Amino acid sequence: MHRILSSNPSLLHHIFQIAHSPEVYRPEQCPRCGLACLWLHGSYDRKADRSCADGETSLNHVPVCRFYCGGCGRTCSRLPLALAPRRWYDWEVQQRVLEWLLAELSLRKASECARLDRRTVRRWRDWLRAQTTLFSFHLRERFPDLGRTGDDWKAFWRACLDLMPLREVMEMLDRKLDVP
Numbered sequence: 144m145h146r147i148l149s150s151n152p153s154l155l156h157h158i159f160q161i162a163h164s165p166e167v168y169r170p171e172q173c174p175r176c177g178l179a180c181l182w183l184h185g186s187y188d189r190k191a192d193r194s195c196a197d198g199e200t201s202l203n204h205v206p207v208c209r210f211y212c213g214g215c216g217r218t219c220s221r222l223p224l225a226l227a228p229r230r231w232y233d234w235e236v237q238q239r240v241l242e243w244l245l246a247e248l249s250l251r252k253a254s255e256c257a258r259l260d261r262r263t264v265r266r267w268r269d270w271l272r273a274q275t276t277l278f279s280f281h282l283r284e285r286f287p288d289l290g291r292t293g294d295d296w297k298a299f300w301r302a303c304l305d306l307m308p309l310r311e312v313m314e315m316l317d318r319k320l321d322v323p
């Protein structure tokens with residue numbers, strides 16, 4: 144899908160990039176019609192910075208560039224490594240919580256520590272578990288050592304997140320699949 148750029152791991156990196164050379168976000172071709180000529184067409188704002196408590200300075204609103212396709216008239220955009228498509232929270236927050244769960248912290252504890260709704264935490268865990276077969280198929284192709292974890296989904300993800308952060312795992316998978 145290539146909706147995630149393989150750079151700009153933090154919101155600050157991304158904001159700097161948008162200010163100085165937003166062109167790096169231009170997709171090589173339109174994801175809908177395949178035409179290779181897209182024009183920068185403004186941006187939309189994402190309330191992407193979820194890290195602050197009330198009163199702290201936030202990076203919101205974070206701009207995401209939009210590109211216009213002259214072939215089909217649709218617009219598309221790409222996200223920095225820091226942001227997760229269709230998710231309220233970024234990969235870093237999700238990784239922290241998932242690692243707690245993989246280390247056998249309870250849902251209740253993990254949601255309390257992260258100050259997140261328990262249903263959100265459960266949804267992330269269930270998503271990761273449900274996608275393990277598909278995701279691990281592609282990841283083991285690239286990193287054969289991950290095959291040693293066998294059928295234990297938690298062991299697989301622990302080994303995987305030891306190798307690289309979740310945002311890089313998802314960027315890699317996004318080239319082949321529709322994540323998350």
Ligand SMILES: [Zn+2]
Binds near residue numbers: 173
């Ligand atoms: Zn198009």
